[in-house]
Each structure stands twice: as structure tokens, then as C-alpha cells.
Amino acid sequence: MRFVTFNICGINNVLSYHPWNEQRSFEHMFAVLKADVICLQETKLQPHLLKREHALVPGYDSYWSFSNTKKGYSGVAVYVKHGIKVLKAEEGLTGQLVSPDSKKGLTYQQLYERQRERDGSSKSCIGAYPEGNPQRLFQVDSEGRSLVLDLGFCVVFGLYCPSTATEGEERDAYRDDYFGLLEERVNLLVEAGREVVVMGDLNVARELYDSAEGMQALHKAKHITLPTLGDKEEGRFVEVFEKLNPGQCKSWREAKVGRRVFHRLVPDLLQDSCRDKHPNRPDMYTCWNVMMNYRPGNFGSRIDYVLASKGLKVEDADILPHLEGSDHCPVYAEVREPDACQEKDNRATQGAANQTKQASSSAPNSFRPKLFHRTNKQFVQTTSVMSMFRAQTPPTKGITKPKAPSKSTAKKQAAISSFFQKPDPEAAVVSTCVSDVHTKPLGQSQSPAVSPNIESTYQGCDAGAHATREGEDTRPQMATRLDLPEPTEYLDIAERVEEAEKVASQWSKIMTKKPAPVCAHNLPAVLRTTRKKGPNQGKHFWVCGQNHSLQLVGDSYKASADPDAKGSQDDTSARCNFFQWK
Template structure:
């Protein structure tokens, strides 16, 4: 059995990428991922870009899968997780605190844990002096966790807050969420003796080997007196609270969880799961490993394989997978969830999207009123039998009776057995009066006669005649000819200069060459809010990589690797001005 986790740009954006754009349905996309349980998380800032109201039936309830979703209660589109599974779980819940619920509320037997085991019924103290208890309701308000009970283990699909901000409130929120997550798992393991699998984007780096700048960071730490590699690692974990939390949660740091992918590949370098696609970092594998599958030690005998899937595109993250044996090697004991799958006796938990009113037939969507089977309103006239329609001229004022006498006599009274469109011809009298009216229209408005008149002949060249004998004055003609010739040359020269100026102004900017590699630079646009938003600039076209030139302020010269992007930068407006100066 395979479990797969993937941080995606959005459920509805996957089909924009290859090979997903060749697959017509969400179920085909899920099948292509080739996993029994698929866990999606959303990316910070772009996120799922959706909510329950915007999900189509194809995405919410694919036929071969049971789907579960968690959306943020605030900051719509800010975060979210989704789990699709071919194996029906015994129970399902949203959130980690036990405070989130559905209507009607979950019964005691529908909950994964006993009431006393939830953090909301035994307060969790926040870290630090004077911080008090965690604000559990707020921590569960961003749609960051789904918990499914498969009997053999409890699966937690989680999306931890990003630590790429210096805002104190978000840093505190991130650390409080980490503490809540580890506390929920701790109680499942210690109080309920359950096996747990945590999958998702933890937004933290567990080791120097999982960071693209690991070797450079290690070198700097040693120069600062960190000593050997072990001390350098400790310093690296201490730099950010998220790293420190993750390291302490793992067995290597004295915790209870196993990083199963790293356990399978202990010395593998470059095993990254996330890259900055805005700077083409994926091409050079300049990334970090922040997507994990963590398991409790009791599940280790069941592990068949674990790995990342960097070849799968469609996001700035790649999927991470875990394969479990269907039965333990050397034994005949099958997995509990495999027995469940064979008997198919488990009822789908009420959190599933299949019970949503809009997909269960309890609620009609607005598009049903406009589809092929849309209900039609019946009017009283619809029930009356069709009768012949009598068409006769409408009553007209006495002043118009004389002008329409001939027309009304010719039309008469018409009897039709069924409604058909009737074309009314314009009388000769009306046509003639219309033509006369067109000719009398004021100057400047197109006349009807202009559409039927012959085109005017081009005007003949003006000739100069002598007043006395009607003979051409040769001297005068020559003077006129020379004058026209000079004007033409002047106009031609001026027009040529004008065209050249406009051509230079509107011509596409030729990219400058970077100073280190002497290669054409690439043009980008500022998207960050501020005074420079929307402006274009040029940078080195080479991809980033370990040791790329960040500038003297951020990168020591001895650490710069010239194979990667140099520090070249130039505003497009400056390049344009330089090109115009050369033209003039």
C-alpha cells in the first residue's frame, strides 16, 4: 500500500501542467499518482485558491476515492489540506484540538480519541515564560490538519505555518502550532497506545544535509568556532525555532518520531522537496527538504520503501511517498486496513465530502436551473389551445390614413393556422419619401444616394494659365516645380528622422550581457508590493546554485561558485536609455 503527500499550488491548478493537462478528470489525476492514500497541502500565499463553494463534484467526490477537506475558517484561500483515499477510514476528524466539529456534532463513537485525550480538555502550556496556555481555537482556524483513523494507524495530514517571515505574531503562531501537533501525537501514542503517521509540509529543515547551502553553512559555523560537524549541526538547529522543534521531535534528537525517508537514504545528498521556481532553482536542484513522512517506531517493520519523487512536476514541491507491506515479511498476518478493504464493512465517516448537501442531493445548485433539464415555468396561456392568429393593420391617426390607404388595402386581413413570422414590405410611397428625406439631410451626414452614385473622377492637376493669352508661364512653372521639390526633400528628410526615432523608441530592448559570464541577461518584473512594483529589470540568466553570488553583503567572495548566477543587475529603463543614446 502506498501513501503519498504533496504540497501543491492548488487542487484546481494541477491540470495546467503536463502531464496533468492531458487528463480530463480529477480521478484520472489521482490514478496517475498511483497511491492508495493521497494527501495534499496548499502553498503559502497562493494556497488552494478555492473553498467548498468553488469545488466541482469531479474534484470533491471522485468515484473511486473517499475525499476529506479542511478549509480555513478565516483568511479564505490562505491554507488548506485534502486527503483522497481508496481505503475507507474508520473515523475522520478535522483539526488537532477536538474543537472543530460538523453538524450534527460527532457522537462519542465517531471520534478518534476519548474526550479526555484531546488538547482542548487538558490545556497545553505555551513555551516561554509567561506565555500562558495555547489559543487552541485560533490554531485550528486555518484549515491545517486532517486526522484519519485506519485502525492499524492514525494518519495526520498537516500543513505547518511558514517560517519565512519575521513578523513576531506569525513566528509565535508557527511555534504554537508545532507544539499543538507534537502534543496531539504524544497523547495518541502514550495515552491510547496508537501508531501514528504524520505527513505533509512541516516548513522546517531537519538537518544541514537537507539544505542547499548546507556545506557553506557548515564552513561558516566552523570558522565561527563551532568546532566539529556535530557542534555545527547543533548550531544550525538552534538558528531557527522550527528546526529545533523538528529535531527534538525526531528519535535522533530524543523524540518519538522516525524520519522514514532519511532512514531509507541516510547519506543521500540533494534529496530536496522544495525549490524557488521564480529563480529557476529546480533546474540546479537548489532547494530544501521540508516535506516529510514521520512514523512511530512500531510501524518500521511494515516499511517497504520511502522516497521523494522529484520527476513529478506541477508545483514548486515534489511528492513524497511511503510503501507499506501488505503483510509482514515471513508472516501471514495481513494489515488491518487490508482486512477492512476486503470486507468493505466500514461506513464512510460523516466528514467526507460525499455527505455535503450540494453533492448528496439535498441541495440544488444554481446551474440546474439553466441546464438541459432545467424546470420550465408554465403560464396560463400555455394551457390554452392554439387558435388562428388574425393580423390586421393597427389603428392609425386620421392624418396618416390617406398616406397608408393603399398599403392597408393591399395588406387586408390575414388568417394563419399557426404562428409564423410575417415580413411587412415597405410601400412605394414610403420608399420615395425616405429617399427624399435622405437627400435633404444636413451636410456631414451620409446620404442614401451616396451609396448608389458613381465614384467621382480624380481631380486633374492644377495648371497655371496666363491671364492675357492663356499661355503657361515657363518661368513660373519652373519656380513652382523647384519649390515643390525642396519641400518634398525637406519633408522626406524630416519623416525619415521621425521614423528612425520612433523605431528606436519602440524597438524591443536588447538584453545586456552579465559582467561575469558575458552572456545575455534575462528580463524579469518586480512583483513585490512597493514603489518598484511593475518595473522590469535584468539579471544573470544562469540558474542559482550552491554558492551563487548573492552580493558582497550576503556572500563571501571565497564562497562564490562562478558556475551559477552572478550578481548582475540593471533596470530595463536604464538599458533603454543607453540604447537611445547610441542611436542618436
């Protein structure tokens, strides 16, 4: 399974860059990244700004977390490929946000405890929540930085950790709390026997050689010694750097809370997938200062990771610096499920296949956690009433609406004596044929394309009646001509389509802007506004739209710039006396 993390620095901007601007779709992006599970950070969206193309990417289900404190800030989204079942999904790291599964407004932790007391286990909450002040825990999850998904064989954390760039005691305390709670929850899950994948923009340069700026500053101050170019070419850069600067490397790891937490988790509990696969690669950066144009020279830092617990085998991992779109690059890791989980899933899949035919792996899962529906319910079914009417098959020509049956012709209960009378075989066959046509579901053999009109149906049944008279099967039939069902299905559709078109026409007339009146020249008038102070100030009126007026000079009219002068209606270049209030 391929896990991908990508800080896109604004979901509305990333598709404007190469190579994503070739098709401008997330479907194309995910296909290029070959992602099974992808975590996007810094979506910078609010729930009301979420669009259909963001939420419903073909072939993927999406889960979202939004910032409740600032607009256009932070935000995390995790997309899971169809065919990968998400058992549970939670927003936040601490379990203190309200669960969409709770009708009483309970948090994930409260709902988890209640379900455990009642059923012995929780069907909607992951569990292993950290302890602490509920108010402070809620504040940690209020910035839309965390999503936690249970995929069965592992628990996936999609994270956008707070940055060290923002200084201040309050932000320092928030950042320390965030990393401390992350460490606690990962430890609790591992202790409970769960496998864990932590991926995202962690905003932590694990080692000193993972930060070009840090190495440059210490090298200028002559506190560190850099390996030679030959060491770098021979693939021994990291090994030589740590031998030359052991004290500075240790000081770097202990300088920040985030780094201390990182080194308590890695390598004891989690694997650093990219560094484990490329242990001596220098300059393996994932983030650059694009304002200073540092990316072309590869002067950056490694702060994006895919970390996997020891029970998961990482088969491949790398960074993708050639794919642009933001100041970060994508990072991926291909993780194989544990053998025990894989065998269990195979047995479950085989058993389900024996009972019923399963949908293809590209089909969406029938079960989705409530977190999916809470965010995407507005996009799942968006068919309008008008489109439903227009999508129906048009009615067949030649069918007329039958008259309503009168009381005298309505079907009545047959008398007992009729059971002993031999019915007309022709009528019986006609009844049987037409009944077969109209009792099947709409859209099958009774569609207008197959039965062009009722008369052809009678003709086909007449032929069948003739064949029956010549055949050997002459068993009596109970039906009579009065049993013919009325062909109202097509007529109902025709009436609905006609009514919908009438409503659409009426609305278009109401919403259409009225045309401007015509002046004495039979030309469209122009709209003016009264500016003179008085009772009519601000009112709109229509006047002739000609640019100049004619004024009587001697025995003839001449052009005048005076806007109050009135011209002749016969002269098309002069403004006439037309006036009309709007």
C-alpha cells in the same frame, strides 16, 4: 499501503503542468502516484468554491479543511482509496473545532468526553487531545492546516505546517504553538498504544544538509566545510558532512522551535522514511524557489515528509522530483500494517465474507465519517428532476390510457357460492399470465421491450390457456377476468415525461431573449438609449439600423451624415422613420 504527500500550491493550477495536463484529472494524477492515501496541501479553496471534480475523484473519498481566516489561503485535503475504511475523521489538530457528529454544536473534545462518560468509548472522536486555552487552541486550527484520520491500524495526520518565511512576533508565537500541540498529540496517541503516520509539508528542514541555502550561507561565511566530490560520488556525503561540522549541525537543529520538535519526535518516536531508506543521499530536496528558477539546478530544501511510528514497517520511500505541478514535488512511503492488526483485519474480512458477499475493493465504503458528508453532500447526489424523467424507458406505442372503472364495474367481494363454482379455465389462465407480468418490479420482464402491447400479452395467455385445457392440471383458479390489473405503470411514465417536456418548453420560452423588431425595410432594428436630459433619459428604444440617411437636395436625395435626416422607406441603404420604445 502507499502514503503520498504533495504540496500542489493551488488545486486549480496543478493540472496545467506536465504531466498532469495530458488528461487534466485527479484520477490520472492519483493513478500515476499509485496513491492509497494522499494528502494535498495549499488547496487554496473556500467551501463554496469546491467543485465536483475536486471532491469526488473516482475511486477515492475526500476529506477537507479550509481556512477560516483568509480566502485563497492554506487548505488541506486527504484522499483515501475505496476499500480502505476510515473509522473516524477530524478537522484540526486540537479537537476544539465543532464536530459534524454533534447536533448540539459540541467540539470534538467535548463530544469525546460525553461519549466516554455515557458509553465508555467514543464512536466518532479519536481522542488524545492536547490541553490548553480553548480560545488559543481554536485559533491554531482556524487556518485549515490539519486533518486527522483513524484508519484502524494507525492514525494519519495530514498537515500543512506554518512556514518560517513570515516574520513577526505574532506569527512566531502561532508557529511555536502549532508545533508544540502537534508534538503533544503525537505523544498522547503513542502513549495510548496507537500507531501514527505524520505526512505533509512540515516546513522544516530537519538537518543542515537538507537546506541548500543554509549550507551556502554558512559556507560563504566559512563556518562549515563541505565534503569532497569523491565523498558525494561514493555515497558518503551525509556521513562525512556530519563528521566535519558537528557543532554547526547541532546549532541548526536547536535554532528553531519546529526543528527542536522534529528532533524530539524523530527518531525516538517516528521514522523519517525517506532519510532512513537513503541515509547518505545528498541534495534530496523537495521544494525549490521557482521564481528564481532554482529547480533545474536542484538548489532547494527538504521540507516534505512521511513519518511513521516505530510499530509500522516502511518498505519503500522516496521523493519524485521529476513530477512537476508546483514548487514542491511528491513524496511517498509504502508502509506495512503491524502483523497483529493485519491478522485481526483478515479475520474480520473472512467472517464478513462468510456471511454475505462483499463488494469489490474499488467500491466506495458504505460507512463514511460525518466529515466526509459535511463537505461532499452537495456532490453525492446531484441528479436533477428533469434528468430523472428523461432517464425512464419511453412508453410503448399501442398502449392507450384505460378508462377509469365505474362503480358498477369495480371489483367487489366474491360471493360464497362462487367458491363452489367451477371457473372458466381460459379466464383463469389469462388472469394468471397478465398478473405475472404486472406484479413484477418495473424494469424486469414487464418492460415495454418484452411486452410490446397488451394485445400480445392476451395472445400469449390464450396459447397458455389452450395448453392447460389439453394438460392434466385442471385445478380451479380463484381469479376471474375482473382481477386483471390495469397497465398504468407505463402510462404514468409517459404522462410524467410529457409534463416535464412541457415545463422545459415553457421555461425555455420565458428565458429566451425576445428578438428585435423589424423596421420598414423588414430588417432588424437596433437598440438605442436616450441620453438627452429629461423624463425619458436612460430609456431604451428601437430605430432603423442603417448607417446613413438621405437628404433632399434639389430634385433628388443624397447621402447625408446628419443623424436626424430621414430617408425614404424604398431606399434600403437609407435609415427609415421606424421608432419604437422598448
